[in-house]
Amino acid sequence: xxxxxxxxxxxxxxxxxxxxxxxxxxxxxxxxxxxxxxxxxxxxxxxxxxxxxxxxxxxxxxxxxxxxxxxxxxxxxxxxxxxxx
Numbered sequence: 171x172x173x174x175x176x177x178x179x180x181x182x183x184x185x186x187x188x189x190x191x192x193x194x195x196x197x198x199x200x201x202x203x204x205x206x207x208x209x210x211x212x213x214x215x216x217x218x219x220x221x222x223x224x225x226x227x228x229x230x231x232x233x234x235x236x237x238x239x240x241x242x243x244x245x246x247x248x249x250x251x252x253x254x255x
Contacts, residue, residue, distance in 0.1 A: 213237040 216233040223229075 178209055213241065 207239055213234050216237060218229055218233055220233045220236065221228055221230050
């Protein structure tokens with residue numbers, strides 16, 4: 171037997187394409203997930219309406235919608251710049 175197929179190594183290899191929780195839950199992903207949950211809690215706690223002025227028009231809308239829109243625009247911009255790296 172070659173060293174790669176000894177009895178101690180059998181059963182330890184993962185099937186191709188199979189991911190374990192250790193690979194999926196990296197510290198960076200956990201932190202980003204927690205920050206996303208905190209951002210959503212912050213957004214949905216601010217439900218009152220507010221006036222927002224865009225260049226010329228003034229709009230009245232729920233604050234949570236404005237915060238969610240801003241967060242989505244920021245996420246799209248961040249993803250775009252990380253993709254270009």
